[in-house]
Amino acid sequence: MSGIWSAVLVLSITGAVFAVVLYIVAQKFKVVEDPLIDEINEVLPGANCGGCGKAGCRAMAEAFVKQGNMDGLKCPAGGDEVAKKVAALLGCTPAETLPQVAVVRCNGTCTNAPVKTKYDGLEDCAFANSLYSGESGCAFGCLGLGNCAKACQFDALTVDKETGLPVVDEEKCVACGACVKACPRGIIELRNKGPKNRRVFVACRNKEKGGDARKSCSAACIGCGKCAKTCPFGAITVENNLAYIDFNVCKSCRKCVAECPTGAIHDVNFPPRVEKPVEQPAPQATNAEAQGTQA
Amino acid sequence: MKTFAMGGVHPEENKISTNAVIEEFPLPKTAVILMTQHLGAPATPCVAKGDTVKVGQLIGKAEAFMCANVHSPFSGTVAKIDICKDAFGLAKPAVYINVDENDVWEESIDRTPDIVRQCDLDPKQIVDKLKEMGIVGLGGATFPTHIKYNIAPDKKAEYLIINAVECEPYLTSDHRVMMEHAEEICIGVSILRKCLGVPNAYIGIENNKPEPIAVMKKMAANFEGIIVEPLKVKYPQGAEKQLINAITGRCVPSGKLPIDVGCVVSNVGTAYAVYEAIQKNKPLIENILTVTGKKIQSQHNYHVRFGTTYSDIIAHALGELPETTGKVISGGPMMGKAVSNLDAPTTKGASSVLVIDADEAVRATESNCIRCGKCMNACPMGLEPYLFSALVRNRRIEEAGAHNILDCIECGCCFFSCPANKPLLDEIRLGKNLYRGILMAKKK
């Protein structure tokens, strides 16, 4: 019997000693933290995508609490829904923003920009970019090695093996901007989703003169400026032989799309065109205008 | 026999074009002269469309500090000043010239075959003339020579080292220039020695080149303070830090320049160019270029004027590329760059057109690292390539920086010796670029 008692005694004493030690250590190293940080952290998506510019969701929650309001801080991944929740916790009004989506501004598919050399190195766009112009010879186009896809925390980007170009899954994309940072050639841009998810953009980044650009890719923007002349809203600027459509001004009338001689301007999610392009239907135009003024 | 202390590999030598005597390359019909033929900022074109130019006329003026003059290697008329895609498909400013068959040279250039031995210029005049003549290092890095030989007042040169190692497989241009222009090289070396004010110049030659060693030794005996130093064959002996280590036993510390340990290193081709510039008033307009490859019919060493396109060289030397060509490399197989645009012109840095067969050109599939440590043992800088590979893949760039990724000289010994075929050097280069980016951002 004495064996049992001694065992009980020893265990009790060790237990008590450990408890005291743990208590002292816990007191000594206690970190006083605003419980609000935890609450906001719970609300944030938790993907640590870095789209907000902070090191992760926790750092963002700390930034929210430190600032006390939401000015200048935005969680692109969470969107308006998360913004509302955070605003409720912080007791301020959320800033309204238009939903955005990542857009791939290159149309150098295997048919448009046939390969002229074969890349046989590290599967990394940043490295290939430092090495040479790329398989098609276009020094501005997509290298297709998928740094954007690797950077995407939401599985929204995949490189299409057929075309060699990344494809954005609009459902999954939260516009965190990780792919924008990952692309060494600045091909991906965050653009407003647009009314009914309809967007018009220039799918090219080539700043070479028209002839040179065409040499490497048949769908390159040649900087002819026809689109800029056609655009009734002045949304298009041509600089360095490259057109750019300002999504805050564009009314999605699609006149430029018809005008572009190389097909570099893309429209997405529009209904198929009727034989003779008619003027933009009225309700859609107002919709676009409404969105435009909000922006 | 001397060699550098640590690391190194022994790639197959393949010096098949050793016995091909240097030939003059014929004039092309048109030529494109890039304004960035050197390390640093592009030169500014100083001719206009329609101008007539002579061989050796200045067409690109060095305006930035890190820059070199560019002279016209051809006579003819300027067709346009535009951008041109270089051998890697990247757009560079260039002067296009319609070449005149009569080949009119600037009168000031001495084109006689006589060897001019006397040089009365003082060091400052020599540096100024090197700058005027657009001389750059011909070992591959194309560092402007006048900057290298303009020693800062707080530094002192003790050794002049001439790099005639030619440790890269296949290349034979240094071998040939030593065989055919030994005296000119020795005069060039004497000029550089005088410019630095050092007692001795050492010419390092690997002992797989017994003929040039014999020729140079015989010639050097007629000159004061030129010592020919045969070296044990080991790649990368021609790397600046390794060559200094092999010849003087000194080590250039991380982030320092050779001059910090009292050394100045120049390529043997540069010494020849220096002779021509100082003694013959001939600017740097041509270079010796090896055309070689295991599967090609004829091996050549040419005097090629810069601005001749790669396709011109291939057409003249080989007719056309063999069916089985897998890769065309400008430079040696260890550190040269794969050419993607054959219509691009050659530049001051080009030392060879190397044709690699398809079965050798394709990299083997990579497998897992088995931690054999071969990369580490092969690294002449004592770095850990396997570690950089893992860190860069996981984008832990700052850690790679802490492990001195910037010390890497990109010699390629790690990838060469890796049994798992991991693209170690690709990863290290990427890591270096990203780390430099981080450092730049921190400075701001």
Add this chain to the structure above:
Amino acid sequence: MNLLNVSGSPHVHSDESTKKIMWRVNLALAPMLIVAVAFFGLNALLISAVSVASCLLFQWLIEKFIMKTESTICDGSAVVTGLLLAFNVPATREMIWLVIIAALVAIGIGKMSFGGLGKNPFNPALVGRVFMLISFPVQMTTWPKPGENLFSMVSVPTTDATTGATPLGLIKEEGIGAAGDIWQYFIGNMGGSLGEVSALAILIGAVYLLCRKVITWHIPVSFIGTAFVFSGILWLCDKTAFLDPVTTILTGGIMLGACFMATDMVTSPMTKAGQLVFGFGCGLLTIIIRNWGNYPEGVSFAILLMNSVTPLLNRWFKPKRFAV
């Protein structure tokens, strides 16, 4: 004409490959297999064949159905594991099927669960062996007498004519008086696992690996050297209680362990200094386990323990940098 290839330099590669390294190791293991067959008969050959075949099969199955990657069984690493595993078990009839379990543990747990060749922290063959030693202690310590038709120098205390004991087992039981002739130990005429008995065959293999630069001398020399010196010191202190150093290194698995198991590239340190420390640790632990542990043999445990500190050794012992 083909499209031109573009990649970063270098554009040439040495003819080294993982496959070549592994097959060289296999070739180096051949002398041990021959000796094992000579001493233990057909059982030895069967065990080796079954072990290799099951290692290959398990690796193929795991890669095909679990990891869904391309098969790498041709690289020869599974063959190395299979052979080393077979060399670490006694050549009894039961082992012919028991070794399949060992192979599953070695390949499945020891190697593939970490991601395959190159990612395993522990030597897979040793993981398999230690698993067997703990799970099947009787079968793993029932030793057949070597060379039924050769003369045996090991005095066998048991009446069972077909089973013997390892010299180390005997010494553990009966004291150091049971040690036998050193020359017989050297050529391998003693009880023991398949591959560990003949120091001669092991040395032949090791010299081949050294010449082909698959291994360096650092680990074997520091392992065997430490074991020799440490056991020598003990022996000099008390010649009646401890075994003499020469017998120590010739019996049991020290030779096999030092030349083939501890030198496994994946699980040993990469720098020379790290390798020397690694070998030192292996030697020290082996002698400690042998003399004061429960088991008569400690090589497997010693190597596995040192495998676990390999990442630390890699961190502590860095290569000497240029100009530092």
